[in-house]
Structures are given as C-alpha cells and as structure tokens.
Amino acid sequence: MVSETDGGRTVRVGLIGAGMAGQAHAFGYRNASMGDALRGVTVELAHVVDAVAPLAQDVAERYGFRRWGTSVDELLADPSIDAVSVALPNNQHLDVLARVLASGKHVLTEKPLGLDGDQAARLAELAAAPERAGAVDAVGFSYRRLPGLAALRTAVADGVIGAIRHFETTYYCHHAADAADPFTWRFDRAASGGGALIDLGLHAIDAVEFAVGPIAEVAAARFATVIPERMDRDGTPHPVTNDDMAALLLVAGDGALGTLQASRVAHSTPNSLSIRVFGERGMASFSTEDLNALWLHEAGGDARFDGPRRIITGPLHGAYADVSSFRSRGVGTGYGEAFIAQVQAFLGCILTGTPSETPFAAAARTMRVLDAAGEAAATGAAARIPGESAA
Ligand SMILES: NC(=O)c1ccc[n+]([C@@H]2O[C@H](COP(=O)([O-])OP(=O)(O)OC[C@H]3O[C@@H](n4cnc5c(N)ncnc54)[C@H](O)[C@@H]3O)[C@@H](O)[C@H]2O)c1
Structure with a gap:
C-alpha cells in the first residue's frame, strides 16, 4: 500500500x-x-x-x-x-x-x-x-493537533486537576455575522447536513471527547437561525436552512456536566475555539485566542498566590517538536502546523501499519452526538448517544 x-x-x-x-x-x-x-x-x-x-x-x-x-x-x-x-x-x-x-x-x-x-x-x-x-x-x-489542547488533555489524563466535575466549550466565528456575507453550501442543509454545530461545534465536541471523554448524552439543545435569507455571489436570494448558532447541555466522561455553544454570527471573534475544564483539584483551560498557552490552576497551594498559571507550550507538548521550525519553547506554532501534525500522524500510520487514533469508526460515533442534539432540540427531552451510558 x-x-x-x-x-x-x-x-x-x-x-x-x-x-x-x-x-x-x-x-x-x-x-x-x-x-x-x-x-x-x-x-x-x-x-x-x-x-x-x-x-x-x-x-x-x-x-x-x-x-x-x-x-x-x-x-x-x-x-x-x-x-x-x-x-x-x-x-x-x-x-x-x-x-x-x-x-x-x-x-x-x-x-x-x-x-x-x-x-x-x-x-x-x-x-x-x-x-x-x-x-x-x-x-x-x-484542533486536537494544537499543542495547547494536547497539553490540556495530558493535564486531565495525568490527574493534575483531579476527577472532572464540569466543563464549557465554545466555537465562535464571525464569517456569517453580516447579513451581506454571501450564501454558500454552508448555509444549505442539504449540502451541509447542518450549520454552525456541524461546521464549528463538531470541533468543540471533539475537543471535549479528546480532553474529557466520550459524550454520553445531549441533555438539551437549541438551534437558532438569525439571518433567514442570504444572497449568493450573483445576487440571487436563498433561504438559510440550517443553524447560525447552537447551544447544548452535555454529559461527558464520568458524568461531568458541560455546555457547548457554536456560532458563525459572533461579531468580534473571527475564529475562536475554547475549552475550560474544572476538576476536583483545579482547572485547565485552552483557547485559540491564546494559541500557544495552557492555563492551569492547581488548588491547595499558598492562598496568597492562589490562581491560574499560564504555561507556554513547547517541545514537551504534543504536536510541537515535529512541526515547529524552531524546536524551542515560546516560539509557538499556528493552525497551519496543526495540519502538518495531522498529516504526519496519518503518514505515520501508513508507514508503520497502525490504525489512526481518529478512524472512521470513532468519527461515526461522534457524529451520533450531532444526531442526539437534533433529537433533543426536536423533542425537548434528553437524548442518549447509542452505546454510551451517562454516569
Ligand atoms: N478542519 C478544519 O479546520 C476545516 C476548515 C474548513 C473546512 N473543513 C471541512 O473541509 C471540507 C471542505 O470545506 P472547505 O471550506 O474547504 O470548502 P470549500 O468550498 O472552500 O472547498 C470545497 C471544494 O470542493 C470542490 N468540489 C465540490 N464538489 C466536488 C467534487 N465532487 N469533486 C471535486 N471537487 C469538488 C469545490 O469546487 C471547492 O473548491 C468540509 O467538509 C469542511 O467541514 C475543515
């Protein structure tokens, strides 16, 4: 092969x-x-x-x-x-x-x-x-190829902040904030399968599953379309048939409760994914607005200096050393480098004959979270992800 x-x-x-x-x-x-x-x-x-x-x-x-x-x-x-x-x-x-x-x-x-x-x-x-x-x-x-998010996952997996209690994640974009932004396939449900949630929110869902654990339940969901019609580049009007924004209440990992918001109409945020995770012994937070940092709070220290620390990513963190042209801490990487890391992981699997860590089977399970969000929004009741049990 x-x-x-x-x-x-x-x-x-x-x-x-x-x-x-x-x-x-x-x-x-x-x-x-x-x-x-x-x-x-x-x-x-x-x-x-x-x-x-x-x-x-x-x-x-x-x-x-x-x-x-x-x-x-x-x-x-x-x-x-x-x-x-x-x-x-x-x-x-x-x-x-x-x-x-x-x-x-x-x-x-x-x-x-x-x-x-x-x-x-x-x-x-x-x-x-x-x-x-x-x-x-x-x-x-x-996004899981960004060193800051990889570092957050490691902090959670190593128990640095203890068992996870709750989390919040957002993915905000402004690419459709202006009603004059043109109609493309992204605004048509038949072409896209959905709007802000499938396009942007799916990255936030993956960030939760990557860092906290599988999402077991969508406890509640609401979608909103705030700009119902847009012109294409030729000036022809089209109805917008999917969500400009979505808000979800989730249960993940060992029962941690969390919220997710996705929006493509969020003025002031060109492209911003964030996740904040609260554990029994601290807090870990990552945002693409501070792309090369992990914020970490370990509770229980000297009360006079209590508070989160900003940890600058470097070669000790995942997806950094192999993509940074300067293999030193503080120089940083960008979103382009995440695609280098993604391709490196793919090619590595090919060359070593090992399966991907994000195979179709896993992605198919994650797609059921979107189905559950649709179901929760339609019925007003909580929707379970098949095969997952909420603690
Ligand atoms: N991971 C990320 O950060 C990220 C970012 C953007 C898009 N995406 C995903 O990438 C996919 C593409 O999005 P995009 O923003 O690049 O869209 P796009 O509209 O910029 O590009 C899609 C391209 O596909 C071409 N195309 C359409 N049908 C084709 C066909 N049958 N055969 C050959 N070419 C065809 C179009 O001409 C177009 O150039 C989507 O699934 C989207 O969700 C992921």
Missing part, C-alpha cells in the same frame, strides 16, 4: 477538493517530512482534483502537485497513488469517500464524516471491509 520506490519510503498523495481545507492539507503534506519519524520519507504530491479546473491548476502550481484535473475517477484509477485526502463539501463525502475506500487507498478525510450519523456509520462499515485490511482510514479533527 506504499510505493516500493526507496524501499517503501515514498508516499504518493492525491488531494480531492482544493478549497480552503484542501489547501491546508496540501500545506501539511509539503512539510510533513520535517517530523523525526518521517526522516527520509519522500512525500510526493502527485495529483490534485477540484470541480473548478482553474482552482485545481492554481493549487497544483502553488503547492507542487505533479498533476491536476477535475476527475475523481482518474485520480482513483492511478495505481501509483497510495493515499488520498478528501476536503469536499459535506454532501459529497458519502459518495466520494465510498469510492476512495473501494479503491483500497489510504484515506484522510475532513470532518464531518458525511451529513449525519447514518451516513457516517455506512462509511465506517465500508472502511472496515475485509478487502481494506491494512489500509488506513482517518478523519482530520485538526
């Missing part, structure tokens, strides 16, 4: 979808071999496909893909391509990912895994087919 050239140390990569997220994947592949575990590995950007030909060509030229085109089938028919990244509008995921899985190639896809829990379950089933034995399937939950 890896090119035999260089004794299997060359990985040839295809990219399907050359928009915003696809270009972040291309950036990740271009820089992946700076990681220690990938020393000597050649990552060849072989073929990029987008429905918009000039965009595919532009991305090929800027990132160094050898070939570009508009046909997914041509890319998948090329036996020299080992691994494929998929970064398409959400309603394309089921069809295109099913074809990528059938090709036998390793696959890294953008979140969400399809439009809903059922589509995700179908894709997880296809990924687990016996013919795919040895092929990696992974979903890119990119």
Whole structure:
C-alpha cells in the first residue's frame, strides 16, 4: 500500500477538493517530512482534483502537485497513488469517500464524516471491509493537533486537576455575522447536513471527547437561525436552512456536566475555539485566542498566590517538536502546523501499519452526538448517544 520506490519510503498523495481545507492539507503534506519519524520519507504530491479546473491548476502550481484535473475517477484509477485526502463539501463525502475506500487507498478525510450519523456509520462499515485490511482510514479533527489542547488533555489524563466535575466549550466565528456575507453550501442543509454545530461545534465536541471523554448524552439543545435569507455571489436570494448558532447541555466522561455553544454570527471573534475544564483539584483551560498557552490552576497551594498559571507550550507538548521550525519553547506554532501534525500522524500510520487514533469508526460515533442534539432540540427531552451510558 506504499510505493516500493526507496524501499517503501515514498508516499504518493492525491488531494480531492482544493478549497480552503484542501489547501491546508496540501500545506501539511509539503512539510510533513520535517517530523523525526518521517526522516527520509519522500512525500510526493502527485495529483490534485477540484470541480473548478482553474482552482485545481492554481493549487497544483502553488503547492507542487505533479498533476491536476477535475476527475475523481482518474485520480482513483492511478495505481501509483497510495493515499488520498478528501476536503469536499459535506454532501459529497458519502459518495466520494465510498469510492476512495473501494479503491483500497489510504484515506484522510475532513470532518464531518458525511451529513449525519447514518451516513457516517455506512462509511465506517465500508472502511472496515475485509478487502481494506491494512489500509488506513482517518478523519482530520485538526484542533486536537494544537499543542495547547494536547497539553490540556495530558493535564486531565495525568490527574493534575483531579476527577472532572464540569466543563464549557465554545466555537465562535464571525464569517456569517453580516447579513451581506454571501450564501454558500454552508448555509444549505442539504449540502451541509447542518450549520454552525456541524461546521464549528463538531470541533468543540471533539475537543471535549479528546480532553474529557466520550459524550454520553445531549441533555438539551437549541438551534437558532438569525439571518433567514442570504444572497449568493450573483445576487440571487436563498433561504438559510440550517443553524447560525447552537447551544447544548452535555454529559461527558464520568458524568461531568458541560455546555457547548457554536456560532458563525459572533461579531468580534473571527475564529475562536475554547475549552475550560474544572476538576476536583483545579482547572485547565485552552483557547485559540491564546494559541500557544495552557492555563492551569492547581488548588491547595499558598492562598496568597492562589490562581491560574499560564504555561507556554513547547517541545514537551504534543504536536510541537515535529512541526515547529524552531524546536524551542515560546516560539509557538499556528493552525497551519496543526495540519502538518495531522498529516504526519496519518503518514505515520501508513508507514508503520497502525490504525489512526481518529478512524472512521470513532468519527461515526461522534457524529451520533450531532444526531442526539437534533433529537433533543426536536423533542425537548434528553437524548442518549447509542452505546454510551451517562454516569
Ligand atoms: N478542519 C478544519 O479546520 C476545516 C476548515 C474548513 C473546512 N473543513 C471541512 O473541509 C471540507 C471542505 O470545506 P472547505 O471550506 O474547504 O470548502 P470549500 O468550498 O472552500 O472547498 C470545497 C471544494 O470542493 C470542490 N468540489 C465540490 N464538489 C466536488 C467534487 N465532487 N469533486 C471535486 N471537487 C469538488 C469545490 O469546487 C471547492 O473548491 C468540509 O467538509 C469542511 O467541514 C475543515
């Protein structure tokens, strides 16, 4: 499943979808071999496909893909391509990912895994087919590749703040705050599966599951669409058929209660994910607004100096040393580096024959949290995630 050239140390990569997220994947592949575990590995950007030909060509030229085109089938028919990244509008995921899985190639896809829990379950089933034995399937939950969030998870896992009592998480964006912001596939339920919750809130859901533990129950949920109609770039009006914002009450881990808010209409916050976790012995907090820091409070010290500390991330924290061009603390990394780390993890699985830590099966379970939020909002009653028991 890896090119035999260089004794299997060359990985040839295809990219399907050359928009915003696809270009972040291309950036990740271009820089992946700076990681220690990938020393000597050649990552060849072989073929990029987008429905918009000039965009595919532009991305090929800027990132160094050898070939570009508009046909997914041509890319998948090329036996020299080992691994494929998929970064398409959400309603394309089921069809295109099913074809990528059938090709036998390793696959890294953008979140969400399809439009809903059922589509995700179908894709997880296809990924687990016996013919795919040895092929990696992974979903890119990119925020867990930020050193500050990785450090928060470690603090929780190591018991630094004790058993978790409660948490809060938010993902706010302003990209749709202005009614004049144009209509795109993101505002159409049929194309997106949902609005702020599936697009942004899913990252916050993953941050909770990464740091605290699996979400077992959506105790309550409300969605709101505050701008009901938008014009597309040609001036044609369209109804907005999904949520501009969502508010959820969650139960996670060993019964910790938490809240989640996701909004794409939040003035003053261009792009901001935060999580704050309160334990029996302290508090840990991370926000992309202070991207290279973890805030940590360990209770019980000298009362005169009681309070949280700001810990600057560095090579001792996950997803830092292998992506930072300066391997020293305080220099920091950005969101682009998270995509390098994500690709490094994917390529590492391919080269070592190990499964991803974010396989389709796990992402399919996480998609059930979105289903549960929809159910809780519709019924006004708590909705359990299948297979999870709330403590
Ligand atoms: N992890 C993150 O931080 C992050 C950020 C942005 C988007 N995303 C995810 O990435 C995916 C894509 O989002 P985006 O913002 O890049 O969207 P986008 O609209 O910028 O790009 C999507 C691209 O797919 C192309 N396309 C559509 N259908 C196609 C088809 N059948 N074959 C080939 N090309 C096709 C479009 O022409 C477009 O260029 C979404 O699932 C989104 O949730 C993740």
